[in-house]
Amino acid sequence: MRYLPLGPDDRAKMLGVIGAKSVDELFKDIPAKARVSGLLDLPMHAGELQVERTLGAMAAKNRAAGAGPSFLGAGSYRHHIPSAVDHLIQRSEFLTSYTPYQPEVAQGTLQFLFEFQTAVAMLSGMEVANASMYEGGSSCAEAVLMAGRVTGRSKAILSGSLHPHYRDTVRTFCQFSPVTVEYGEPNVDGNEDLASKLGPDVACVVVQTPDFFGNLHDYTKLGAACHAAGALLVVVVTEVVSLGALKSPGQMGADIFAGEGQSLGVGLNFGGPYVGLFATKKQYLRQMPGRLCGQSVDADGRRSYVLTLSTREQHIRREKATSNICTNSGLCALAFGIHVSLLGEEGIRRLAKLNHAAAVQLADQLGGVKGVKVLNKTFFNEFTVQLPGSATEIVEKMVGQGVLVGVPVQRLYRDRPEVANLLLVAASETNTDADRAAYVAGLKKVLA
Amino acid sequence: MAERRFTKDHEWIELNGAIATVGITNYAQEQLGDVVFVDLPPAGKKITKGGEAAVVESVKAASEVYSPVTGEVVESNADLAKNPALANTAAEAGGWFVKIKVADPKELSALMDAAAYKKFVDGLH
Amino acid sequence: MKTDTFSGNRGLDLEEPLLFELGRPGVTGVDMPDAPKVASKLGGLEREGSIGLAGVSEPEVIRHFVRMSRNNYSIDANLYPLGSCTMKHNPRLNEKMARLPGFGDVHPLQPESTVQGALELIHVLGHWLKTITGMPAVAMPPAAGAHGELCGMMAIRAAHDAKGDKHRTRVLIPESAHGTNPATAAQCGFSVDPIPGNSHGRVDLAAVKAKLGPDVAGIMLTNPNTLGLFENEVIEVANAIHSVGGYFYADGANFNAIVGKAKPGDMGVDAIHINLHKTFSTPHGGGGPGSGPVCFSQALAPYAPLPMIVERQGRFHLIEHRGSAGEPGEKSFGRMRTFNGQMGMFVRALSYMMSHGADGLRQVAEDAVLSANYIMASCKDDMTSPFPGPCMHEALFDDRFLEGTGVTTLDFAKAMIDEGYHPMTVYFPLVVHGAMLTEPTETESKESVDRFIHVLKSLAKKAKSGDAQFFKDAPRYAPRRRVDETAAARNPVLRWTPPAPKAQAAE
Structure with missing residues (x-):
């Protein structure tokens, strides 16, 4: 057993020091009824080669997104990750360290968290960001709960173009809290009047841009209306690369930014782990969930970093904490930070332009296929198309053509027959002219 | 000279006319360590005896400051909010937390006087 | 101990500024082609002004993060006895x-x-x-x-x-x-x-x-x-x-x-x-x-x-x-x-589970519990435990053995850093005064656990010998001395901001 260093002699000597006859004596507090007699009904230990064979066979049953043309988005985006990212996050000192509770021997982690907070604040245009959340949907839910605490109000209004899984996560997190959640109809064309729903009981309005259907929004006016009504504006971004091209939530007057950072540095991973982004205005700092890294000095006066404002957190405040979150997404935050560092100002803008261009080219080509209509007037790298038949069926047929063409809207809106023919299509810098040609050719064949 | 009274939760209170000044005791600030933040109630807030009047935080701990009396907050210590270290350096003077318009001054008589509080604290060791 | 070198470095221990202090405009670590010209669909919502990100090349990014990483303790480097965190070996x-x-x-x-x-x-x-x-x-x-x-x-x-x-x-x-x-x-x-x-x-x-x-x-x-x-x-x-x-x-x-x-x-x-x-x-x-x-x-x-x-x-x-x-x-x-x-x-x-199998997983628990009890038994003459054994996979000590020495649990923990060890979980659980919750895990050899025990015992003896200042000054050999947490909390600085322009700063 290659991970266990103790040998039989070691164990005997150690038992001798303890004064126990057998190791089972150390387990005597466990009631006999709960003890396992013998072994669990599971396979015996296995070597690397055997484990690789078993898991490799399972992996081989999946179609890797990169194994052919892929155009899936809807909150998870495939981008090229520079080689340096995966190399650096596998440094033992990053990979196998714990939460930086002893700052004297954790400056590496603390400094990258400080840089991560800075990068997230800059990209989102907000004043302060935390050291990451689990992922986007739960980050959004925490934003709604925080808005309830800040305003002392009890209603959250969610846009009909908020990602449906974010909406559902918010509803789950709020279902046993004082906050009630109202949400709109699926808002495919990006027109809805949220300001009219404001009232004295509204804690926040939650909106997304680019929204779930790909439409872009300037929420500046809505933000002003929220503030006039004493509510907070929560802006969600699920495709963080868009912030290299688009007006930021902070520039629109957002009070809280909640987002998904997976696009930078983190792979698709079948949905996790990802990295939740969370930022706000300084005035709301003490109501923020999650860890925060701050700058200080050590006993010699040297610049140092340390976890701070911990009195908001569960390990000190217990039932009065701002959230129960403890473990966050540290290593994914590191991957995000390394990718952003490599890109820099010029790189993130160039990456955003490439994504936009890839999507515009694809939209133009798909719009030219008979029976296919692109619904968006505006978009970044993802848009909605109307197909002449069930999107779910066409997606399945296109698998046979070797192309992952997009996400059927119906998959996320099961009880909405009116969206049956709608398909969300995302493009990125990873798609080539050949990918787009394969998409169009395959679609023509399938629709014929 | 108004007499100072003390609670078992380590608050002090001093009544001048109808207005009482409330803070935390030296013993309390020593137990807390360096105070880094205080959350003070707005003027006009009604508070009840034994209810939460404020929160005081050190790096590793957060504690409620309970009101020794029922009444209405007339003023919070703006200097303390700006400079929480006052709770350490001048706990029983300039580091006061709130001034309360007291509903029933008789509530104070149930509290400990300085000698009784000293005896109480000595008993904690 | 202040650094007396010109650079602020100490041999292999290299100081590293924040990334935002390194960059220059026009530099990037990722090469990408020019985007093809298309009719914009951004609807006039283009981002204006600079985001503020630094521009650095790949070699600079690699050095930046490698230097930072060297300031971290890790399970790959040494025993990591954080109780309730189970810092065991992470198989590659x-x-x-x-x-x-x-x-x-x-x-x-x-x-x-x-x-x-x-x-x-x-x-x-x-x-x-x-x-x-x-x-x-x-x-x-x-x-x-x-x-x-x-x-x-x-x-x-x-x-x-x-x-x-x-x-x-x-x-x-x-x-x-x-x-x-x-x-x-x-x-x-x-x-x-x-x-x-x-x-x-x-x-x-x-x-x-x-x-x-x-x-x-x-x-x-x-x-x-x-x-x-x-x-x-x-x-x-x-x-x-x-x-x-x-x-x-x-x-x-x-x-x-x-x-x-x-x-x-x-x-x-x-x-x-x-x-x-x-x-x-x-x-x-x-x-x-x-x-x-x-x-x-x-x-x-x-x-x-x-x-x-x-x-x-x-x-x-x-x-x-x-x-x-x-x-x-x-x-x-x-x-x-x-x-x-x-x-x-x-x-x-x-x-991991398949590697261990039913037989290996049982051995995991047995070795983890054995090692914790071995630490508890080995340290019983020098340190104090609030509850008699046997324990499970964590050995809990309290601070009674430090009574009257002037050394606190925190001081003891910081002295462990100088000895090359990450401290155990301290001050948790809250119900035990000055708690030190120690979890060796099953992936330490007996030699490794023995070295750790010797360090604990020697520090306990040193504390009792009356040299409190030695503990108050610790750590001396870590990348940083004790960090001022009070200052960090009283005046939170949670992100880098560009320095004021020089002309203003000179006024």
Whole structure:
């Protein structure tokens, strides 16, 4: 057993020091009824080669997104990750360290968290960001709960173009809290009047841009209306690369930014782990969930970093904490930070332009296929198309053509027959002219 | 000279006319360590005896400051909010937390006087 | 000890500025082609002004992060005795498996037909977890232990609500619990009723019974508990809570001590989260990502979160919405995250479990418990323990052995850093004065544990010899001396901001 260093002699000597006859004596507090007699009904230990064979066979049953043309988005985006990212996050000192509770021997982690907070604040245009959340949907839910605490109000209004899984996560997190959640109809064309729903009981309005259907929004006016009504504006971004091209939530007057950072540095991973982004205005700092890294000095006066404002957190405040979150997404935050560092100002803008261009080219080509209509007037790298038949069926047929063409809207809106023919299509810098040609050719064949 | 009274939760209170000044005791600030933040109630807030009047935080701990009396907050210590270290350096003077318009001054008589509080604290060791 | 070199460096120990202080305009670490010219669809919402990010090349980025990494302690470098954190060896096979494109490069919303292997992996991992815990159901979505607690307590709330039991608002939680327990209960709308411990470091059964009533929703109990002890009356506690219609939530943070040795399902547990990043060796990564699947009893299984996986005739299906009556997910309390679960952690954990097998996992628990007891026994003449052994996989010390020395638990911890060790968990659990919770794990050799014991004993003797200042000055040899946490909290600086222009600064 290659991970266990103790040998039989070691164990005997150690038992001798303890004064126990057998190791089972150390387990005597466990009631006999709960003890396992013998072994669990599971396979015996296995070597690397055997484990690789078993898991490799399972992996081989999946179609890797990169194994052919892929155009899936809807909150998870495939981008090229520079080689340096995966190399650096596998440094033992990053990979196998714990939460930086002893700052004297954790400056590496603390400094990258400080840089991560800075990068997230800059990209989102907000004043302060935390050291990451689990992922986007739960980050959004925490934003709604925080808005309830800040305003002392009890209603959250969610846009009909908020990602449906974010909406559902918010509803789950709020279902046993004082906050009630109202949400709109699926808002495919990006027109809805949220300001009219404001009232004295509204804690926040939650909106997304680019929204779930790909439409872009300037929420500046809505933000002003929220503030006039004493509510907070929560802006969600699920495709963080868009912030290299688009007006930021902070520039629109957002009070809280909640987002998904997976696009930078983190792979698709079948949905996790990802990295939740969370930022706000300084005035709301003490109501923020999650860890925060701050700058200080050590006993010699040297610049140092340390976890701070911990009195908001569960390990000190217990039932009065701002959230129960403890473990966050540290290593994914590191991957995000390394990718952003490599890109820099010029790189993130160039990456955003490439994504936009890839999507515009694809939209133009798909719009030219008979029976296919692109619904968006505006978009970044993802848009909605109307197909002449069930999107779910066409997606399945296109698998046979070797192309992952997009996400059927119906998959996320099961009880909405009116969206049956709608398909969300995302493009990125990873798609080539050949990918787009394969998409169009395959679609023509399938629709014929 | 108004007499100072003390609670078992380590608050002090001093009544001048109808207005009482409330803070935390030296013993309390020593137990807390360096105070880094205080959350003070707005003027006009009604508070009840034994209810939460404020929160005081050190790096590793957060504690409620309970009101020794029922009444209405007339003023919070703006200097303390700006400079929480006052709770350490001048706990029983300039580091006061709130001034309360007291509903029933008789509530104070149930509290400990300085000698009784000293005896109480000595008993904690 | 201030650095007396010109550079501020100390040999291999290199100072590194913030990335934002390194960059220059026009430099990047990623080459990309020019974007083809297209008619913009951004609708006039282009971002104006600079974002503020630095421009640096790849070699600079590599050096920046490598230099920073060297300031970190890690399990790969030395024993990491953080109690309740289970800092065990992280096998590299796991990393390799998680990076197979068939796992790492799969989109969460791909058609089911293209992800059968991914669903199978989650299903198989679920089977291992159910077998290990002896529980009939498992929920895979939770992203970490606290998220798992939320999952379990929401299921409990949903189960009570389904029966019309809206008046069950109180949850019993031992005083020694992790802070996540009361925080989670509060997030589910419950009030927290603390339960004292008894003189043996276990929850006081009589106190539990005295607190029972029709308004009790359940109990949250960590077992082995946070004092490193097994709750020997766990079955009586379960029976008591069930007798008033409440449910038993078990915090599985310390599961490493009993994996393969005992099953929570045989202790009357209704829900238990398993931290894959503790017991099943997925790396902690400087504070996450974790993964916290929750195993459920039959009573709570119907309320498990979405999405869930079902197998029908050898095909795997992802249930993403609440079903109609009789369908899976009908009574689910809902979705608690955007996508399926921490797939990257699932692959690593299953790789670890398969490597160990039924025989290896039992050995894991035995060696972890043996090592902790060995530390406890070896240090008994120099340090003090609040409760007599045997302990489980953590040896708990208090600060009575430091009484009168002027040395605190914190000072002792910082002195360990100079000896090349990350300190144990200090000041937790809160119910033990100056607590030092020490968890060696099963992946240390006897030689490694012996070296650690010698350091503990020598520091204890040094403290008693009267040299308090030696401890107050520690650490001396770490990348930093003690960091001023008070200053950080009084005046929070949470991000880098560009320095004021020089002309202004000179005024």
